[in-house]
Amino acid sequence: MLFLAALDGIAYGSLIFLVAVGLSLIFGVLGVLNVAHGSFYAIGAYVAASAVLAATGMGLPTWLAFPLFLVSAILVGVVVGGAVEALLLRRIYGKEEVLQLLVTFAVFMILEDAQKVIFGVRPLFANAPMNWLGTIEVFGIYYTNYQLILIPLVALAVLVGLRLFLRRTSFGRAIVAVTQDREAAMAMGINATRIYLFTFMIGASLAALGGALSSATTSLTPGIGSGMIVLSFAVAATAGLGRIEGAAVAALMIGLGRSAAVYFAPEFDVLIPYLIMVVVLLIKPEGLFTTLQTRKV
Amino acid sequence: MAIKGPAAVAFALGALMALPTLAQDKPKELVVGIATFLSGPASVFGVPGKNAADLFFEEINAKGGILGVPVKPVYVDEGAGTNQLISEYRRVVQDQGAQVMFGAISSGSCNALAPVAEDLKVVNVMWDCGTQTIFEEGKWKYSVRTQGHAGAEMMATLLYLMKTKPDFKTIAVVNQDYAWGRESWALLQAGLKALKPDVKVVAELFPKFGAPDFSTEITRLSALRPDVVISTSWGGDLDTFVQQAAARGLLKQSTFVLPLAESSMERLGNVMPEGVIVGSRGDHYFLHPKYKNTPEMQGFVKAYKAKTGVYPIYPTFHMNQAVTGLVKAYEKAGAAAGGKWPTKEQVIAAFEGLEFKSLTGTITIRSDHQGLEDQMLGTTKRVPEYPFAVYDKIALYPGKLVTTPVGEKSLDWFAKVKPELVNDKSIETFDYSK
Numbered sequence: 218m219l220f221l222a223a224l225d226g227i228a229y230g231s232l233i234f235l236v237a238v239g240l241s242l243i244f245g246v247l248g249v250l251n252v253a254h255g256s257f258y259a260i261g262a263y264v265a266a267s268a269v270l271a272a273t274g275m276g277l278p279t280w281l282a283f284p285l286f287l288v289s290a291i292l293v294g295v296v297v298g299g300a301v302e303a304l305l306l307r308r309i310y311g312k313e314e315v316l317q318l319l320v321t322f323a324v325f326m327i328l329e330d331a332q333k334v335i336f337g338v339r340p341l342f343a344n345a346p347m348n349w350l351g352t353i354e355v356f357g358i359y360y361t362n363y364q365l366i367l368i369p370l371v372a373l374a375v376l377v378g379l380r381l382f383l384r385r386t387s388f389g390r391a392i393v394a395v396t397q398d399r400e401a402a403m404a405m406g407i408n409a410t411r412i413y414l415f416t417f418m419i420g421a422s423l424a425a426l427g428g429a430l431s432s433a434t435t436s437l438t439p440g441i442g443s444g445m446i447v448l449s450f451a452v453a454a455t456a457g458l459g460r461i462e463g464a465a466v467a468a469l470m471i472g473l474g475r476s477a478a479v480y481f482a483p484e485f486d487v488l489i490p491y492l493i494m495v496v497v498l499l500i501k502p503e504g505l506f507t508t509l510q511t512r513k514v
Numbered sequence: 515m516a517i518k519g520p521a522a523v524a525f526a527l528g529a530l531m532a533l534p535t536l537a538q539d540k541p542k543e544l545v546v547g548i549a550t551f552l553s554g555p556a557s558v559f560g561v562p563g564k565n566a567a568d569l570f571f572e573e574i575n576a577k578g579g580i581l582g583v584p585v586k587p588v589y590v591d592e593g594a595g596t597n598q599l600i601s602e603y604r605r606v607v608q609d610q611g612a613q614v615m616f617g618a619i620s621s622g623s624c625n626a627l628a629p630v631a632e633d634l635k636v637v638n639v640m641w642d643c644g645t646q647t648i649f650e651e652g653k654w655k656y657s658v659r660t661q662g663h664a665g666a667e668m669m670a671t672l673l674y675l676m677k678t679k680p681d682f683k684t685i686a687v688v689n690q691d692y693a694w695g696r697e698s699w700a701l702l703q704a705g706l707k708a709l710k711p712d713v714k715v716v717a718e719l720f721p722k723f724g725a726p727d728f729s730t731e732i733t734r735l736s737a738l739r740p741d742v743v744i745s746t747s748w749g750g751d752l753d754t755f756v757q758q759a760a761a762r763g764l765l766k767q768s769t770f771v772l773p774l775a776e777s778s779m780e781r782l783g784n785v786m787p788e789g790v791i792v793g794s795r796g797d798h799y800f801l802h803p804k805y806k807n808t809p810e811m812q813g814f815v816k817a818y819k820a821k822t823g824v825y826p827i828y829p830t831f832h833m834n835q836a837v838t839g840l841v842k843a844y845e846k847a848g849a850a851a852g853g854k855w856p857t858k859e860q861v862i863a864a865f866e867g868l869e870f871k872s873l874t875g876t877i878t879i880r881s882d883h884q885g886l887e888d889q890m891l892g893t894t895k896r897v898p899e900y901p902f903a904v905y906d907k908i909a910l911y912p913g914k915l916v917t918t919p920v921g922e923k924s925l926d927w928f929a930k931v932k933p934e935l936v937n938d939k940s941i942e943t944f945d946y947s948k
Contacts, residue, residue, distance in 0.1 A: 221737065225730040232727070330553075338557035339824070340750040340781055344757050352762060358736045359762045364729055434758060435726040436781075438555045438750030444724050479719065479730040487691065487722040 221358060222476040228364040230472020231372035232427055236445055237452035238375065238464045239423030245459025246396045246416040249306060250314065252321040254424050255446025256328035260297055261425025262441065263336045265289040266432040269343040282346040286429040294422025297328075302417035307410070325442070333439050340436040347433040361434075368430055375423065376465050383461075392416055396459075424449075451494045457504025467493075467505065540855040541613075543586045544579070546571075546840070547606035548641075549618035549627065553593035555724055558749040559619055559777070559829040563642065564589055565822055566830035567616075569814070570837040580841055581848045581855065592618050596626050603627055607634045613858055614639065616836055619829070621645035621693055631656045637858050641836035642829055644795065645697060646924040649884045656858070658865045658879060660839040661832050662887035662913055664694070665924035667795055668701040668746075669916040669931070670889030671773045674791060674909050675742065676709055676936045678893065679769050682741035686717035686768075688731055688755065690747050695720055698746040698773075704928035709936070716740050721751075728755045732762055740768050748774040757785050765790065773891070777827040779902050786903040790894040797874045797888035798831035803908055803944035805874050814873055835872045835887070839879070842870040878913070882920050886913030895946055906946040915940055 240254045268289055269282045301324055309317055347363040354360075383389040394402040395412045403409050427445070435441075452471055456463030474489040485492070497505055548567055551560025567587055575584045588610055590602040599618070606612045614637045617627040624643035631638035632654060640648070640659040644667065649659065675682075685706070689695030699718070706713055716738045719731050735743060743764070747755060752774065759765050765787050772778075776794030779786055800806065800815050814834070818826045847856035847864035856864070868879045875888040892905030915938055918924040 218737070221733050222730065225733050228729060229727055333553065333557075338553075338561045340558055340753045340778075342753060342757060342781075344761065344785065347761055358733055360729075360733075361758075361761050431726060434754070436750035436753035436757070438724070439553060439557055440555050440724060441726060441750075444722075444726065476730045479721075480734060483717075483719050486720075 218480055219477070221356065222480045223473060224355065224360065224365060225479075226473035226476035227369055227469065228472070229475060230469040231369040232431055233445075233448050233452055233472060234372045234465050234468035235375060235427035235430065236424045237449040237456075237468055238379065238461055239420035239427075240446075240449045241453045241456065241459055241461060241464045242379070242423070243417055243420035244453065245461075246392055247306070247310065247413055249310070249317050249321065250458075251306075251420075252318060252446060253301060253324040253328060254321075254420070254449060255442030255444075256325050256332075257293060257298060257421040257424035257442075258428040258431075258445045259332055259437070259442030260328065261290050261293045261428030262432040262435075262437050263332060263341065263428075264293055264425070265429030266341050266343040266437055267336070269345060269432070270341075273343070273345050279345050279349040282343070282349075282433070286346075286426065286432075289429050290422050290426035293425035293428075294418045294420075298418045298421025298425075299414060301421075302414050306417065307413070310413070325446070329439065329442065332442075336437070338439055340438045342432065342436045344433055364434060371426075371430060372465070372468075375426075376462070379461055388415070448490060451490045455494045455497045455505060457507030460504065460506040463504065463506030467497075540581065540583050541611075542583075544583045544614065545586050545588055545606070545610055545612040546614045546616065547588050547590055547603065547610070547612040548616040549590045549592050549599060549603060549623060550616075550642075551593045551619055552589065552591040555749055555751075556619060557593060559642065559827075560592065562822070562827055563619065563829040563833045566818065566826065566833040567837065569817055569821065570834060574837070574841065580844045583855070588612065590617075592620055592623050596622065599623055600626060600630055603630055604634065607636050613637065614840060614861075616641045616833075618643055621648075621697075624648055628652065628654045628657045635858060637840075637861050639836045639840060642832045644694065646701075646918065647697075649882045650918070650923050654883065656862055658839075658862065658883040658885075660835040660877060660879070660885045661796055662885060662889065662917060663924075664698055665701060665927070666887065666889055666913060666917040667773060667793065668698055669705065669928065670891055670909075670911040671744075671771060671791075671793055672702060672705045672709060672931075673911065673916070673936050673941075674793075674891040675744075675771055676933070677909065678791065678907065679742065682710075682713065682769070684714045684716045684738075684740040685742040685744060686715070686719070686735055686738060686740040688717075688719045688721065688728070688735070688743065688745045688747065690723045690751055691720035692723050695723075695746060701924060701928055702744065704925050705931055708929055708931045709933055723751065725751060726754065728758050731755075732759050732764055735759075736762065736764055736767065742771060743768045744771040744773075746773050748777060752778050753781055756782055760785050760787065774828075775894075776905075777829070779894075779904075780825050780827075781902075783902045784896075786894055788893075788895050788903065790903070791891060792894055792903075792905065793889070793891045794828045796828060796831065797890040797910060798828040799874070799890060799905060800825050801904055801946075802874050802890070803947065804910075808873075811873050831873055835877055835885070838870055838872055839865070839868065839877060839885075843868055875910075875913070880920055884917070884920075886917055888913050889916055897946065897948075899948060904946055908944040908946070910942040910944070912940045 350362040352359040456467035471490040478486045619642040638657040644664040646663040646665040771791040773793035775792035843864040847860040878886040889911040892908040894903035895906035918927045
């Protein structure tokens, strides 16, 4: 039983990680707690589902859905994410956190309505990619390969890829430099404005990728972004905002905790992610993976 | 201070005009406020309800309106939350002069609006909400419900399950974690104890409303292998649950009972397999075996499909019942008022005992203002005529048979239901036909 619960937990945690790591990255670099992140997840899901439905409707092969997921995620991250950063967020960097929260919340509400206008209110799903990958039998229980293998593999690839990108590429190192000391980085010729824009686009694309992958397994309805942003906050806060590897561990903890609850105490299923967060923050208020630093004067 | 001269005349005229119970001159228009979900997950029902209302009122106005008065529908979004809904409801009545309000889809909204309607003395037609407790635990002079309630829906579901799969020994439930999910399961459980006391409930799962993933629930059900899995979920939640369960073979392993699945069947397309027990919160169905070929039904389905691109689902039929009931109540009240425009009190009084034909069955409004509505259940079948599953092995339960009697509470009534009800002679059955 525990093993079966663990398999579901890994698949669920992987999806949350994809969204939460984008949120964490944006906070880590830009210092903005972005409520509109949930909208990128939702728009990514809607765009991907629409693209897949259009492609399958035209008789194109189902495997095309997978590159379409990636293209949709990048498109949403660059176009929508880029517009939000360049037109709005850029004006409020360094301002009070309350103002940042209010502005990103307003963006979230506007984008929620925009989704309704563009995609309608009728539940939408495009499950062909999930069915195309088939099922696998584990101890007499059928799992979809899509949820059990593909989504965790993508999450792992994102984790490793982000780590390599930030540590091994010059652009990644520039991001780290701006995060550590924006003024010093700018003095050394790094274009911080450009770094902020690209980081925001990457974060938004990761949320959209989570949405795109979920569009094959879940029905898209108005409001899907709000549920995901709350869970992502729980993951990011548990890990410590700005911690990428920490987000992976926290997402896994929350996924496994939730699955175990469904088996052994279903009434706590909804509470578990937040219970984990509260317990962690009570013991380590800065999050599991944040190390306290001396304040610069 | 005494009031004299012209001031006294004006005062007397004002007092006379304020008297509410006398029949009056026809207004220029009849404003009908309609509370429905235009945002949030429940807009999957609310927007079809609005689309249908627009069609029905356009048709009524094209024929001259209600008693010669054109109707102007005004919409209020339930998705904005209860406090905002109440404020908007009051505004539409007090500022826009609505004489009739339709409120609402959510049972929580109906519970909140009934006392407001009493306060405002406005005719309040509960057009879609299902909680049985409204008229069982309260008495509302100005509110009336033009459809059945959760008690009738769940009783018909139980009777159909007992008839089609009498030997089941284990059952599991997967309902949304909010009032409807919990209340509907409480009713089903009470009825199961009376009709089949030996049945074992192997899992009670209440995933959160709007859950995007049911993998763990499906794994657990796959391991437990219950004979029956029941879910009163709806909208995106139901679609997600069915598609994830279908992909993992669970729909073939257990008999699924989905009392609200009619509203998802077109969307689910070929995902929904044969052999699933489905219902529609009443006797609504665009392929209703008795009424699918009537000119009214065919005209409505054609107009609705032309407007929205899809087949009508149950909220559109509930809207039809509310609109038709309103028209018939005005006609009855108008006749009683000698052809004059009736007051709100006369209209609400006319609802009591009113019988009217909807697009499907006949609705009767009882003395407690609760509607009697037939209930229809069936088993899914794949046919070449449609790219989605349709109803087969249909059973039509008369509203009177499955609705809790006046003065009784549904939970108590379910607890004493007799097995003879399963084979009552008034139940009609049909197979799918083109």
